[in-house]
Amino acid sequence: MVDTFRNSIIAHKEQAMINGSVSGDQGVNLSEIPFLAQVNIRGNVEDKKFVSAVKKVVGVAVPTDPNTYVTKGDFTVFWLGPDEWQVVGPVDGQDDLVTKLRDALDGLHVAVIDVSGNRTALDLTGAQARNVMKKSCRLDMDAQSFTPGQAVQTRVGKAPVLLQMLDDKPTYRMFVRPSFAEYLVDWLLDAMGEYHHL
Amino acid sequence: MSRFSIFSLARNAMSWHQNWPRQWRSPDPKPEYDVVIIGAGGHGLATAYYLAKEHGITNVAVIEKGWLGGGNTGRNTTIVRSNYLWDESGLFYENAMKLWENLSQELNYNVMFSQRGVLNLAHNLGDVRESIRRVNANNLNGIDAEWLNAEQVKEFCPIINISKDSRYPVMGATLQRRGGTARHDAVAWGYARGADDMGVDVIQNCEVQGLMIDNGTVKGVRTSLGDIKAKKVAMACAGHTSVVADMAGIRLPIESHPLQALVSEPMKPVIDCVVMSNAVHVYVSQSDKGELVMGAGIDAYVGYSQRGSLHVIEDQLGSAMELFPLFSRTRMMRSWGGIVDTCPDASPIVGKTPVKNLYVNAGWGTGGFKATPGAGWCYAHTIAKDEPHDLNAAFSIDRFITGALVDEHGAAGVAH
Amino acid sequence: MTEKFRTTQGTRVDRSNVINFTFNGKNYTGAKGDTLASALVANGVHLVGRSFKTHRPRGILTAGSEEPNAIIQLETGPRSEPNVRATQIELYEGLTAKSVNCWPSVNFDLAAVNSVASRIFVAGFYYKTFMDPKSMWMTVYEPIIRRMAGLGVLPREKDPDTYDHMNEFCEVMVVGAGPAGLSAALEAGRTGARVVLCDEQPEFGGSLLNTKQIIDGKPAQEWVDTAIAELESMDNVRLLKRANAFGYYDHNYITVHERRTDHFGPGAKPGLSKHRIWHFRAKQVVLATGSHERPLVFADNDRPGIMLANAGQAYANRYGALPGRRGVIFTNNDSAYSVAIDLVDAGMDIPTIIDLREIVDGDLPNAARQKGIEVLTGSGIVATLGRKRVTGVEVATVSSDGSKITGSKRKIDCDTILTSGGWNPAVHLFSQSIGKLRYDEEKICFVPNISSQNERTVGACKGSFDLQSALDEGAAAGAAAAMDTGFGKGKAKASPKALVVEEKAIKAYWVVPTDHPVGQGKRKHYVDYQHDVTAADIMLAAREGMHSVEHMKRYTTTGMATDQGKLSNVNGLAILSSQLEKDIPKVGTTTFRPPYTPVNFGALAGRGINGDLADPVRRTSMYGWHLENGATFEPVGQWQRAWYYPKAGEDMDAAVARETAALRDGVGILDASTLGKIDIQGKDAAQFLNLVYTNAWLKLPVGSCRYGFMLKEDGMVFDDGVTSRLGENHFHMTTTTGGAAGVLDWLEEYLQTEWPDLEVYCTSVTEEWSTLSIGGPKARQLLEELAPEMDFSNEAFPFMTWREGEVAGVPARVFRISFTGDLSYEINVRNWHGLHLWKKCMELGEKYDITPYGTETMHVLRAEKGFVIIGQETDGTQTPQDLGMDWIVAKKKGDFIGRRSFTREDTARENRKQLVGLVTENPKEVLEEGAQLTYERVNPTPAPMVGHVTSSYWSPNLGHSIAMALVKDGHNRMGQWIYAHDRGKVTKVKIVSPVFYDPKGERRDG
Amino acid sequence: MLYIKCPWCGERDETEYHYGGEAHIVRPENPDELTDAEWAEYVFMRTNTKGVHRERWVHSDGCRRWFNVARNTVTNEIVSVYKTGEKPDLPEAVTTKPAPAKKAAAKKAPVKKKEGA
Secondary structure, X not given: OOOOOOOOOOHHHHHHHXXXXXXXXXXXXEEEEOOOEEEEEEOOOOOHHHHHHHHXXXXXXXXXXXXXXXXXXXXXXXXXXXXXXXXXXXXXXXXXXXXXXXXXXXXXXXXXXXXXXXXXXXXXXXXXXXXXXXXXXXXXXXXXXXXXXXXXXXXXXXXXXXXXXXXXXXXXXXXXXXXXXXXXXXXXXXHHHHHHHO | OOOOOHHHHHHHHHOOOOOOOOOOOOOOOOOEEEEEEEOOOHHHHHHHHHHHHHHOOOOEEXXXXXXXXXXXXXXXXXXXXXXXXXXXXXXXXXXXXXHXXXXXXXXXXXXXXXXXXXXXXXXXXXXXXXXXXXXXXXXXXXXXXXXXXXXXXXXXXXXXXXXXXXXXXXXXXXXXOOOEEOOHXXXXXXXXXXXXXXXXXXXXXXXXXEEEEEOOEEEEEEEOOEEEEEEEEEEOOHHHHHHXXXXXXXXXXXXXXXXXXXXXXXXXXOOOOEEEEOOOOEEEEEOOOOOEEEEEEXXXXXXXXXXXXXXXXXXXXXXXXXXXXXXXXXXXXXXXXXXXXEOOXXXXXXXXXXXXXXXXXXXXOOOHHHHHHHHHHHHHHHHHHOOOOOOOOOOOOOHHXXXXXXXXXXXXXXXX | OOOOOEOOOOOOOEEEEEEEEEEOOEEEEEEEOOEHHHHHHHOOOOEEEEOOOOOOEEEOXXXXXXOOOOEEEEOOHHHOEEEEEOOOOEOOOOEEXXXXXXXXXXXXXXXXXXXXXXXXXXXXXXXHOOOOOOHHHHHHXXXXXXXXXXXXXXXXXXXXXXXXXXXXXXXXXEEOOOXXXXXXXXXXXHOOOOEEEEOOXXXXXXXXXXXXXXXXXXXXXXXXXXXXXXXXXOXXXXXXXXXXXXXXXXXXXXXXXXXXXXXXXXOOOOOOOOEEEXXXXXXXXXXXXXXXXXXXXXXXXXXXXXXXXXXXHHHHHOOOEOOOOEEEEEEOOOHXXXXXXXXXXXXXXXXXXXXXXXXXXXXXXHHHHHOOOEEEXXXXXXXXXXXXXXXXXXXXXXXXXXXXXXXXXXXXXXXXXXXXXXXXXXXXXXXXXXXXXXXXXXXOEEEEEEOOOOEEEOHHHHOOOOHHHHHHHXXXXXXXXXXXXXXXXXXXXXXXXXOOOOOOOOOOOOOOOOOOOOOOOOOOEEXXXXXXXXXXXXXXXXXXXXXXXXXXXXXXXXXXXOOOOOOOHHHHHHHHXXXXXXXXXXXXXXXXXXXXXOEEHHHHHHHXXXXXXXOOOEOOOOHHHXXXXXXEEEEEOOEEEEEEOOOOOOOHHHHHHHHHHHHHHOOEEEEOOOOEEEEEEOOOHHHHHHHHEOOOOOOOOOOEEEEEXXXXXXXXXXXXXEEEEEEXXXXXXXXXXXXXXXXXXXXXXXXHXXXXXOOOEEEEOOOOEEEEEEEOOOHHHHHHHHOOOOOOOOOOOOOOEEEEEEEOOEEEEEEOXXXXXXXXXXXXXXXXXXXXXXXXXXXXXXXXXXXXXXXXXXXXXXXXXXXXXXXXXXXXXXXXXXOXXXXXXXXXXXXXXXXXXXXXXXXXXXXXXXXXXXXXXXXOXXXXXXXXXXXXXXXXXXXXXXXXXXXXXXXXXXXXXEXXXXXXXXXXXXXXXXXXXXXXXXXXXXXXXXXXXXXXXXXXXX | OOEEEEOOOEEEEHHHOEEXXXXXXXXXXXHHHOOHHHHHHHHOOEOOOOOEEEEEEEOOOOOOOEXXXXXXXXXXXXXXXXXXOOOOOOOHHHHOOOOOHHHHHHHOHHHHHHHOO
């Protein structure tokens, strides 16, 4: 059953994001993807039991390359650190996912934490999205340097985010902590502003 | 010493200024001195001056690897204040303040000490609490300090933005009216001229390469100009203190960090006082030439490069623009860095060392310039009497062993 | 007014495109492509400014960003901009500008009376006077100095423009788009590497825009055009015009200031940022920043109409604006001869070239002679005539050592003097990169010597002043730089052939004599124009012992003007060294600091000029509700926390009285979401807590909570919080709001670096949870309604335990902990459920008159109970014992962080400042937080202070004021009366226990 | 703006990290056995090297790992980056471990010559 009790912390920004977006093939679009299932996993990747157990649940082995993510079916697994990953799944998927992971990993030195409320997601997409990111992020955003399949923890504006490169449109997904979400929206809208005037 | 005055100026103008004497000599080092001071910055030169003037010790050399006044003395934002929290610091800096107030006349050198008032802004309830605590401590220590509410701040400094919606709302400020600024180079030059006149040798381009130590007692210094014997050796080398102390095998609780400052292009006066904000790492005044003189926060890492990172300045100017929206259209003309030696408790070390007859004056963090006359005065006493004056007794190395720290992070913080 | 000095040639302006502008109140016309300066020159306007100190009339000296004289106030109103260089601002329709620092006008400037006193205004004069009487410094002297000082005027309004930053990465960064830079960019670009080429000018071409040179048999401009075309065709190349690379920082971090909209005029491009700062991280850098011409230092060399030779050439060739009708050229090198030739071709009368060199037989001089120009060798200009415009010169032969005039003087009428003292490579960025410079005795200038970063210097910036070297070096460097980043083979294809006329050696000649010794007469030899620094000032500084170049600069203010010494540094250094009879390198070099040219504060702040973007404001999931319901907010770190909720007509005291009453008699609700929360798991979790907290954790039962202190190694309290045991190896830690991030870094520090063998994982869950604290006698009733499935009885759910369950239909963790002393529950729900739960509580709580309360009420309530707040009762100098909490320090569990420090002499001291309660003699009187305390009423100054008031409130529940304080030896002085001092007001206070309310703790169970 | 290579995440701007002070200062096993002076040595005394300085950084905005950097404090050149527990590969002159005063002074003599004072 759908959870009618939940509210996105930036629900009130929806209209602003619509107005701030720039249509057309030189445009850029900002929108929120709320309530995604998010589970943080800590564990030892040297331990085959750990790797296979996670794989059994999410369908894919945790990535060991820094700054990457892997997607299989409903689930995307992000590398967060040498012993830390984040699984992102469909809305309302977290309880089931946590239970399965805890069962599968029972007895190992691991941590499985439901952090679905710990971050919300913003999608920035369109021809100007890369320029907006260059105004906002100190990482190399050029097409050859940051590609689909990569995700980094960094700062956008002054907000800490998990930044995922989704596709070549380009589309960037930013997982941001709720307390920073309104700030990040304001920042991005401000950075998008000039493309209304092209 | 030929006295400076409008009359001597006029007299010399008649002879087209051909007959002004040197303000100081460039002597070669003698083989031995009663006291060798390492570092001809404001502190080293003031120490030499007071050794000669107050204690009659004139067989003194101040040796400097570069040019006198070329370190932090010539790189700071020239703010002078004495409104420190703890008794030890407050009374120490107030003694310095009293010396500042007569320094131009004392040295017969116009150091342009300008008591235009120093505001320390409070942006949250914690700031307000700590500010009032400091004001009361200052008052009971005989140091002038007032608390201003936001409107009074606006009255004192009309260009400041006190809007409640400001990202950094101004909830008030402490004001020390006797605080202000001085012409930093002139302080070094004035002390150098005064010390030189009393027989002190100021030896520039003379780099210390080692210390002569004989069973726990210092005997002299090895320099790029040869060995110099000394009955007593006093370090006054700020950011490089750890390097020199290491030559004596002494370890100190000091880290040296880059600290940046900048000036704008000169403009007609917009701000007549000194404004400091610990919370947003901004402090600003306007020089007599019309330049905005601003300081940034300390770069986090150890650094001897006299250069910092631009983002520190970018962030600082973002905050500054919130406090002073009209600054936006002026320009940064020059930026630079100094090397500040910081102690864990944001208070200095002025006193003896484990090596006999070797003394240390360091760890000033951002307080060095404002302390100059007082530091020199107390340090001279410490060297002459081989024991600290009451005013600097608390600032010993031992406090890090006993735990009797003088924690000034609140009042010193990043503020200058 | 028509452009009388506009020629028919001049390649870069569009005469058909007439632009109207106003300067000092007069209307003029110019052409598209003009700068304000070139338009003024075309109109014959040279008097554009007054000097800083003596207000001498000054004219346009250069054609670039190094201009020291033509400093103007651009436009009026909120978009007005001070200190703009007329040589840099591109002309746009309707431009309005006026000279700065002169009154009433640049033509008639009253402050020019200063020049009368100029004989006294020598270097450092103000250090020697204004001292007596002491009082007059602040009251008279300094105010006058301040009024006189400063150039332009800042608009008072908030800046209506916006600014932004861009972060970019590239393989090869090329600075300067002259012949060398263009070649470098071409070669690097052809390899496919990411290349950036930036130039401060609105057009690429550098010196080729100003000169008439030949490349591959054709005018150089043709080569420039094809080069630009090719570069524009490359996707991997970014071209930035009007972009001044102002900083070269560590690790090849180059910062560029792009003026995006200035040339359209103020406010002409809504939505676009006025300026943009580019942050480039470059793998390799090629510096092709060219060089600056050096003025000659001669008697009265500052009159309007006196101009650098290459500037005159630029105005004629590039802008088609003649510097004057009849000019003489004064030089010590060959380059100025090409200027003479170009100016003659442009229609100017150049009767004479005065050359300081005895033998002048180069190809260029001979070409000039063929044009009928008289060349006077071994000669110098020994005086200039005129005031607001030069009207003539006196020339004579001069001794080659510069000491005296050797021949008879001859007068030549002219309205223009073009001078060239040689060239200074623009080594500013190289020097910023901490590259080491070397003095080149033949070229008489500083050139790059040792690089310290991944950088190459080429062309004039390297001291290679001829065109062919620039092309060759640029191409080679571009190819090599690209190869070093893995692109191309490093071989440049043969660069084009320039027609190079060989130049003969330059002659060092630093000060040209006049008919009286330098500084001993009316005539002045200017070195730093804007600051009125003369050769005599520098000589005086040397006489006074200022032997370091830095002393000389600071004493005379040479190089401190807005051009930052681009024109004056080397002349000044040379004069000082000849004065000291030392070689230039022995006296010193010149160091350069960012920025290369001044950069707007607004641009540096970028989006940050909007404070809310400069620094995030953090909000909880209930923030919107607090806002709608009239909460007043308190900033706590980056968070905005509800402070109190005033009802209509209530002030803070009234609101807090109402809120506290509700908590003691009814039920209140607080948004506590900002507390830091850390999930701690692993078999060694309890042991880890034993090490980081002062108390013992091994035996804490699952389902229970415990309060803990964290210390730094110095033994001082730095954070606190309640940590709950979720499972055998699983804990939920809370920290202070401000401490959250720091505590997690600190835990990880010890786990990763000191105790890597401990099996513990820490994860921040601060924002996973929204936290509502529901307190007061009626809290239990409300909870029972909110969560019918849960048992809230004391037996089933005792104090300091936690339970999991469904609250208001959503999963929750409920902690029975109390910061108020009354029955209280902290409910944690997923962030996105916070608002729902809050509203549900308000709805169900209505019958109990549930009262939302803020941090102020929370502080009052906890103070009634004597609970400390980190950062208020503590300032980093308190041990747990100081706070009267020995009970929280485990005696037997062994080591923990900070424990060892307890036994240090001062820390073990009996009479340290200790936490106590205070009550005032008059119970109605509320102490000021921050009041200082003394044992005695009457005190000497300085007074012996024994502590201060950390917290103070009116307690509505108790009906009297309460306070907490740190008092020296306080624990042994219970019941004693001492004195609180607040700005002159003295209050008698009694030392009591800090626990004012319900000392037995009977209320916490409801 | 330093450009620091996190051993896991790669090169990132200085702003993503927090500085953690001098590296290789090991917390004493049994603090109780130390004199106050020895304890102060651990808590407060620092080498503050002019030259190649071994220091700790934590990638706060990234993987939250603490690691070591050997950086020349005069030029800011980063000589080596290595994980906690690893040894840096540094020229002998700069690998002398900072520690008890006198020994350190003696040992670091070559460094001093190189770096000057």
